[in-house]
Amino acid sequence: MFVRGALAAVLLLVLSPAPAQAAPAASDVRWSVQPSTAKGPDGRDYVIRRAAPGERLTDYVGITNLTTRPLTFSVYGTDAYTTDDGSFALLPAARKPTDIGSWTTLGATKYTVPANTRLDVPFAISVPADATPGDHAGGVVASIAEPQTTASGQQVLVDRRVAARVYLTVAGAVAPTLKIDSVRLEYAQATNPADGGVMTVRYLVHNTGNLRLSGTGTVRVTGPFGWELARTGGMVIPELLPGGSVTVTEKILGVQPTVRLAAEVSVVPASFEQRLPTVSRGTGVWAWPWALVAVLGAALLYLILRLVRRRRRARATALDSVRTPAA
Numbered sequence: 001m002f003v004r005g006a007l008a009a010v011l012l013l014v015l016s017p018a019p020a021q022a023a024p025a026a027s028d029v030r031w032s033v034q035p036s037t038a039k040g041p042d043g044r045d046y047v048i049r050r051a052a053p054g055e056r057l058t059d060y061v062g063i064t065n066l067t068t069r070p071l072t073f074s075v076y077g078t079d080a081y082t083t084d085d086g087s088f089a090l091l092p093a094a095r096k097p098t099d100i101g102s103w104t105t106l107g108a109t110k111y112t113v114p115a116n117t118r119l120d121v122p123f124a125i126s127v128p129a130d131a132t133p134g135d136h137a138g139g140v141v142a143s144i145a146e147p148q149t150t151a152s153g154q155q156v157l158v159d160r161r162v163a164a165r166v167y168l169t170v171a172g173a174v175a176p177t178l179k180i181d182s183v184r185l186e187y188a189q190a191t192n193p194a195d196g197g198v199m200t201v202r203y204l205v206h207n208t209g210n211l212r213l214s215g216t217g218t219v220r221v222t223g224p225f226g227w228e229l230a231r232t233g234g235m236v237i238p239e240l241l242p243g244g245s246v247t248v249t250e251k252i253l254g255v256q257p258t259v260r261l262a263a264e265v266s267v268v269p270a271s272f273e274q275r276l277p278t279v280s281r282g283t284g285v286w287a288w289p290w291a292l293v294a295v296l297g298a299a300l301l302y303l304i305l306r307l308v309r310r311r312r313r314a315r316a317t318a319l320d321s322v323r324t325p326a327a
Helices: 290-323
Strands: 006-013 031-036 047-051 056-065 071-082 088-090 104-106 110-113 118-126 134-149 155-170 178-189 197-207 213-222 228-231 235-240 245-255 259-269 279-287
Touching: 031 134, 031 155, 047 056, 056 071, 056 110, 056 134, 056 155, 071 104, 071 118, 071 155, 088 134, 088 155, 104 134, 110 118, 178 259, 178 279, 197 213, 197 235, 197 259, 197 279, 213 245, 228 245, 235 245
Parallel strands: 047 155
Antiparallel strands: 006 155, 031 056, 056 118, 071 088, 071 110, 071 134, 104 118, 134 155, 178 197, 197 245, 213 228, 213 235, 213 259, 259 279
C-alpha cells in the first residue's frame, strides 16, 4: 500500500483547506509516512499510546522518499477533528493546534530525506499536568509546498501533506457517550398511490463523551397505534472523536401514508470495555393519503348530490299532488 497507516494526501490551495485527493499527475513527488521505531516500521497502522497527565512520551514516524532525488519536508504535529461527513481530518497548516498537536515536539522543523530512502524521525508528546482525561487525536505531518500554475495561468502554492495518525488516551475518569441531537423527517408520496411514498430521515449523532466511539444506527417507522410500517438495517456510524458529530441520512421507500407517521432512531454504540446503552430519539410527520382522501371526497360528494336530487324529487312530487284536484 502506498501510504500505510497514513492519512491520505491533502492538497491545500493557497494554504486553504481543500478535500483530500491524490497528488497531481504533473508532479513526480511521492512519499509516505507511517508509525515507526528507531530501527524502522513496526507494523502499526496508527500511533496509539496511553499516558498520565504530566507524562512525556517518545515515538517515531518513518518518512519514506519514493522519488529519485532528495526531498525536504516540513514536519510538525497538529490536531485532528471529525468532519461533517464523519471523516477523520487534520487542521490546515495555517491553523495553530491547541490540543495534542501543541503537545508534540520534534528535533527540527524540516528534514531532508535522500532519494529512495526512509528516515525515522523521533517526536515527543509532553502531556500537560492539567490535560483532560480521555482520547486526544492528531497527527504528525510531513508536507511539501510547491508552486504550481493553474489552467488560467495563476501561480498558486500547493501544500501537499501526508500524516501518521496519533491517538493518545490520557488517564483519568472516562465517559463514553453518544447522543442523538436531532431527528428530522420528510415525506413525499409517489405518483402511483400503490407505491406508497419516500420517507427521508436525517439525524445528528454527537459524541458527547471523552472517548472516540462508533456505532450502528437503525430507524423504525410506525403508523397509528404503533403499527410498524418499515425498519432499516444497521447503518454504520463512523468513528467520532470526542465532541465530533455526523449527520446520517436514510431514505426509506414504500412507506404508506397513514395520516401520521412516526420514526424512532436508535444508535447502538460499538463494543467497548463495558456495554454501553442504546440511545434513541423519535419524531413524527404528517402523511395524508391524498388518493384515498380524493376517493372518499368524491364518494361523499356523490352521496350529497344523490341526497339533494332525491329531496328535490320528493318536493316536486309533493307540489304536484297539491296542485292536482282529486277526482
